[in-house]
Amino acid sequence: MTTRQGFTNTFLSLIGCAAMLTLTVTAEAIEDERPAGLNGATWQFGPLNRWAYTHMSEVLPSKPIRHGTGSPRPLPGLKAAANDMTVDWNGAPRQLAALMEEQYIDGLLVMKNGRVLFERYAGTLTPERSHLLWSVSKTITGLTAASVAADGLIDLDKTVADYVPALADSGWGPDTLRDVLDMRDGSQWNEDYAAADSTVRRQDCADGLLTGPDCEGVPVVGNYRFLPTVGRMPDRQGSFVYKSGTTDVMAWVLEAATDKRFADLVSQRIWKRIGAEQDAGITVDTSGFTLASGGIHATLRDVGRVGQLILNRGQVGDERLFSPAWIDDIVSRDGSRSWPYAVEEGFRPYYRSFMWGLGDGRGSIQARGVHGQLIHVAPESKTLIVMLSSWPDAEGGAPQVGESTQQRLVQAIEAALP
Template sequence: MATVLLSTQVPAAELPDPESVRTDRLQLMQGFPPSAEKQVTLAGFMRPYPNPRWSFHHARELIPSRRVARGNDGVYELPRAEGWEQKIADLQFTGPDGEPMSFQQYLDATYVDGVLVMQHGKVLFEQYQPGVPEDEPHILWSVTKSVVGLLATQLIEEGALNPASLVTDHVPELADSGWRGATVQQVLDMTADIDYSEVYADRDSDVVKYSLAAGMAPVPHDYPGARDLYSYLPTISAGVDPHGKSFRYRTTHTEVLGWILRRVTGLSTAALVEQRIWRKLGAEQDAYMLLDPRGAEWAGAGLNVTLRDLARFAEMVRLEGEFNGQRIVSAEAVRAIREGGDREAFKAAGRDYQPGYSYRNQWWISHNADGAIEALGVHGQMIHINPTVGLVMVRLSSHPVASSAQTMPLSLPALAALADLLRE
């Protein structure tokens, strides 16, 4: 799902000790059948915690999915550099509370399921939480958006999609919705204004309606709302601001983008990812995308991949689209994203934990001295690409709190220290 729009941090004292919720110790879904207290169903996909420690890498066992095939070509083996594991684990930096913290402590504090660090294409550090299967795809949540955004940018570069065209040129079903008058570019940059709230701590937020339409939880039998994504999106009305004025993060924009890409290409989102990217990466495993009750992929949240395959994708982006001996996306597409968006418009979202950032084509642009860009998902999913240092870090997590406001204050100094270590 998406990052919380407005959120405060939960004090560390109120979070469970990461050691107490290790996957190997929880023994969720063990036994034939599992005991009631160890069973995870769709109703418990997201809560209570620590169910996500199991469900985030077993999502297709709870929700319908569509395969994203790796194809029949060989695996692109990631080369490795020796001698870095302990250096990175012991790396010291100053945390947001002013106290010293090691990189290993940072990983533990962000409830990491798996993390991989590369420089110039070589793996320096790879670690999994005990009990997490390395070959089982993990849900990316909103990192999915950045994959879809890259594909949309590539279609723009090819001339197959006009960013100035109206959303309703492609999806007339939205003619009476909040996207009336919005352009494709405004959807890509999330500056189209709609009457929709995305606050996960609020049970009355519109994100609950989105979640039920997507099939993220059982729908009550007397629920009067839409029960699939393409029935739900047309019910969202216009916001109060003109389109293009302010950035506000809303997953429904990416669901509209997914609808547009289906119309432009004639392909499902899964097929588009498969044909354009996944079969070319030299991936180890098939990926998959989660589906709503009518078979539409969650374009804003539903991609599931393994850690090393996520690293292959991130390295392809770092290399401006050329990877595994072939051109996968154009360099121009990657550069268009890295240019960034409107930094003044970004301030409207109130995301003070991302100072100086902008949002462009479904990617987070840091505008720091190294030109780092990121893809982020709730509960701690992350791609971090630092082109100056040649650094890629990918992280899969099951943090108890959804919001990136919980993890970014730790990630920013940790990644800055990592970049400085590798710069030397």
């Protein structure tokens, strides 16, 4: 059920009674009720994912990403932020709250010039609850790598095999860390979410994150054993092909280079230093591998703090977490000549350091995740937009729901800002 916090709702219950009684309860109590039918085969998909994404520690084993013990870093403007606004949608004015419902958006945060202008929650998300970020986790992995590189603990010109001998004979062994960060590696990874036999789905099964008929015949062994079995396609090396497993390989490299668990690295180098107000978490597979490619779950406001870190080029207050050159390198890149996806006229998109460059001539970059997760960073206008969603399936799964509509909504929000 998708009622809003702070309202009351009437529902009928008392299963087993001859008469049905009408009870009035708070929306928060309803939203916290575990839905029937949620299991390892169903939690990723609608409608059950709307609850699951905000209760990940109850769905899968998770390791905390600790925030600092001091007061969280304030978000200026938060108390006065609007919880609805009018945008131009298909040539007519529409309220953003209504569009959020239509687009399965659970949380939306808009900031400009470092101030919060808009914050709204829907579904089962609240300010205190974390939400699964899916592949926005990849961008956080890239920022963690930036911090580790700033301390000289990794060399981007060295290979995966230099740091993780167990991956020497895998599809990533001879690839440099630079190519890994840009997903220009030569691994044989297949990212087809709709195919049960694709590498990304077999990884879900091998991790124990997905169960059911599609996982028959796939042993549950965890990433430390699964990733070394992925083969190589040498012709891919040097060209961008999106592959989630590549981010997990990078996390393994970071663990080997620092002798720390990946979740603890994110805590030490990012979460505590951005002044997060809540612990985040990251799903853990059966072998103890923390899933950097898509397992981080965090609150909307703390994801906003991550976005502000990107917009501020690695600076938080008086502290620098990594070199501004890391973000400058992402923002300033030219578009790929061999882009594998459809391109809107006037855009030259690219992928760099686990971030998507729009190639819009304004330096706009994004972190994206399936089921509608997004951090949009527009340096030219100093605008930040965070969306956390629960699309019914990875690519949308409902009419007029998906990436193209999401990008149009981002443009509409930007255009409506003062």
